Amino acid sequence: MKLNIAKHEFNEAISNVSKAVAVKTSIPILSGIKLDADEQGLTLTASDTEISIQSFIPSVQEDQTIIELERAGSVVLPAKFLTEIVKKLPSDIIEIEVFEHFVTMIRAGSSEVQLVGLDPEEFPLLPRLSEEHVLHLSSDMLRTMIRQTAFAASTNENSAILTGILWNIQSNRLKFVATDRHRLASSEVEIQGHEPNSDRPIVIPAKTLNELSKILPENAMIDIVIENNQVLFRMENMLFYSRILDGTYPDTSKIIPTVFKTEFTLDTKQLTDALDRAYLLSREEKTNIVRLVSIDEQTIELSSSSTELGKVTEQIEVEGYRGEPLRIAFNSRYLLDVMKVMDTERVHISFTGAMSPIIVTPEGSDAVLHLILPYRTTN
Amino acid sequence: MKLNIAKHEFNEAISNVSKAVAVKTSIPILSGIKLDADEQGLTLTASDTEISIQSFIPSVQEDQTIIELERAGSVVLPAKFLTEIVKKLPSDIIEIEVFEHFVTMIRAGSSEVQLVGLDPEEFPLLPRLSEEHVLHLSSDMLRTMIRQTAFAASTNENSAILTGILWNIQSNRLKFVATDRHRLASSEVEIQGHEPNSDRPIVIPAKTLNELSKILPENAMIDIVIENNQVLFRMENMLFYSRILDGTYPDTSKIIPTVFKTEFTLDTKQLTDALDRAYLLSREEKTNIVRLVSIDEQTIELSSSSTELGKVTEQIEVEGYRGEPLRIAFNSRYLLDVMKVMDTERVHISFTGAMSPIIVTPEGSDAVLHLILPYRTTN
Structure with missing residues (x-):
């Protein structure tokens, strides 16, 4: 194998497949990336047996020559070192040449890197899938x-x-x-x-x-x-x-309730920020417990407390309050995780009592649903 | 103590003094920040006994009111939680009020934070220095x-x-x-x-x-x-x-040589990049050893090798080569550390033989000097 390749594209392909490189492995070849070069282009493969990724760099892309092939062939190179060194090579074109015993020479500008390559025949094959489904x-x-x-x-x-x-x-x-x-x-x-x-x-x-x-x-x-x-x-x-x-x-x-005792809508950012502050204190008590109580039909209160540090109390305006007064406790980390993935400006929250799951949905969508079990507490 | 304070200035002062807060300490009060409020402004103090930092926020800055004081006083508040919560408070003005037993209430918008404060009398005093020197x-x-x-x-x-x-x-x-x-x-x-x-x-x-x-x-x-x-x-x-x-x-x-056997000047970035690549491989051998040899009066070669991975060879152009041919080995991490703090485009390197210190200076300056001991090797 001998070729010249554009550094940018080579680097990108290495970075993509490197997510499948085995980090700690008793099979040394799995800590490598397999390169296969032919007229069409260069194929990079990595596999840690859980994930396998294959990335193909075509020789010509949008009328630009990416690879000049002199001799087809294959080799497996150490992934970690390859990833780091290619990024730092001093020229835009890299020459790769494989010699006997898979010794590989990478040349760029005034740099010359000689790598101990491994036999590509020992690299595991990718599964063959029928295309039925x-x-x-x-x-x-x-x-x-x-x-x-x-x-x-x-x-x-x-x-x-x-x-x-x-x-x-x-x-x-x-x-x-x-x-x-x-x-x-x-x-x-x-x-x-x-x-x-x-x-x-x-x-x-x-x-x-x-x-x-x-x-x-x-x-x-x-x-x-x-x-x-x-x-x-x-x-x-x-x-x-x-x-x-x-x-x-x-x-x-079966664990997702369909009938609710209390529900309301509120501003995503307001809830996230208030939770974030209450979480700060709840975290000190390890449990992350935050209490939510309804004050009236326009207001709820979030609070957390720590015997050593003190107490955080947050009032939040709500809209469309329906149902019974509310008093519930939950792990604030879980609700914060949900709020982080909410893309709508407002969220809807529904409750079926202090011991039953809390349901959070983006306002106006039933495609996404989040459920959190409350923290069972007596006060 | 009772006052209103601008969040931005309070936050900045907390962040400055927090570098002196004791992280692991058997003296609980040292994990706090002391606040002292009077007509002039608010003084924040932190100390881990090694470092003490005091930051003063004047009540008025550039005709802007930063602090509105209602009642002077002092308190020590838990630094870690204070730092995190103040950043996240929902309004630009923060109210701080200290009650009996140093219980402190921080209010901002619809947030209310109650903190367990400590007695400021127990906080260590800052040293008094004469101004002689x-x-x-x-x-x-x-x-x-x-x-x-x-x-x-x-x-x-x-x-x-x-x-x-x-x-x-x-x-x-x-x-x-x-x-x-x-x-x-x-x-x-x-x-x-x-x-x-x-x-x-x-x-x-x-x-x-x-x-x-x-x-x-x-x-x-x-x-x-x-x-x-x-x-x-x-x-x-x-x-x-x-x-x-x-x-x-x-x-x-006495360890800084004044007479040199070989010296030359080279481009800071070229040397840094070449060293960086050689370091990548040398690191795998734990020793970080890189070898430097002179090829001719225009060129030096840096190289590192690892039995498992291979070899990196770098050629670099030099100028003003004077003296004997050179062959030396050193810890590449040390020279990289030096290169990182070099602000000139070119650096001057001087040698007194394979076993003697290497001297690196910015070109054209004698105010800064770096010395690296070579790695004693036989080949």
Whole structure:
């Protein structure tokens, strides 16, 4: 393998695939990036067995020569060092040449880097997927839905299935659900290209979807290919493979109340800022408990207290108050997490009593729903 | 104590004094900030016994009312929580009122924060300094000299005196020296207002000077009051006290060579970038060793290697080469640290052989000098 490549494009592709490089691994080759060069371009592949990412740099892009190939070939190079050194090379064009025993020379300006390469034959192959079940979704919608739900997934590996996001595909609708048993987030959207006969819910690790989120292009359509234990996100010049989690996701439909005793609407920013201040103090007590009580039909009060530090009290105006007076306590961190992903100016909150779930939705939308269990307290 | 105060100014003063708040302390009051309010304004004080900072907010600034005083008084409030909550309060004016037992109420918009205050009488008093020995130095020069030397001070508390920067005051010149036994940095400047009879070198902790650096105003004159075991930096509306280190600073004048076997000048950025790349690889071997050899009178070569990863080789053009051919090894991290504080476009490097100190100076200046001991190697 011998070629000249534009630094900018090479750097970008390395940065994209590097999210799949194994950090701590007993299989040395997985800490590398595989390069395959041919007439069409250069393909970069990385895999930590959980995620695999493949990025393709075409030789010519928009009439610009990106790669000049002299000799096709393959090699695996150490990812961490490659990532850092390529960024810092002193010229816009980089020469890569692979010699015997995969010794690789990278030249740029007056710099010469000699790397110990590994045999590309030892690099794991990417899964081959049939194209029987393919969904199409815009990258922006996918990124939004991940953002709205991933934070509510469990981080406890003991309940492995809950570390994932449930994808429920029914009647042309795709719904994401994530829960850690204390809170739940769901978001749904209409989709295209769906075949109703092959429906089955799948669970994809939330961590993996967060990684995907970072490299999703803006404003593009993504093909999502679903197989038994693998899902492939296909973008232009990039493939992203993730494992599908084994196991059955718990039925969460029954814990979401449908009849409410108290509900109101309020300003997203006002609530977020007041919560943020109450959280500051609640954090000192480790529990993050904040109390919410209704003062009248126009006002609620948030408060938190710490024996050592003192007390924070916040009054917030509400609109459309309906139902009984309210007195409830909850983990302020959970509600703050919800407020962070709220894109509407106002939010709607519904309660079914001091011991029942709190439901938060963006005003005027039923596609997104957040649930928080209250903190069971006696006063 | 009861007053209204502008949030912006209060916040800024808190942020300045908070650098002296004790983080881990067995004396609870030292984790607080003392507030003293009178007709003139509000004084904030924090002290961790190593550093003390006092910041004064005048009631009126440039014809603007900053503080409306209703009742003078004092209180000590918990620093960490105060810092965080004041930033987040919802209005530009904050009301502070102290009740019995130092219970303090902070009100802003619809927020009410009640804090458990402490007795200001228990807060340590600031040292009283006679004004016998006062230097005057511009804040920008002081910041520059700290930046040029502090990084070379030791971080090892076992050689306590070397964790400081030596201030040598002689014949109207102030010279800073810092060394950790592997490298040395010095910087000197002419000063005013100095009394030659009271000369003695002092050593101030480098960490403290770095903290001072962060709150030094731009373009102002600083009074520096030196006493037996304390130094005071007096700025407009701010006092910064630091402890002076006990002990005798080693005599470093003899380790700086004055006759050189090889010397040349080169481009600061070219050397920094090449070193940066060589460092990346040298770091993998933990030693950070980079080798420097002269190729001819126009070119030097930097290189580093790692058995696992490979080798980086860099060629750099030099000018004004004088003396013998060169072959030397050193810790690349040390030279990178020096390059980061070099403000001139070109640097001059001088050598006295493979086992003798390397001297780096900015081109055309003898006020700043950096010394690095080479790595003793046999090849």
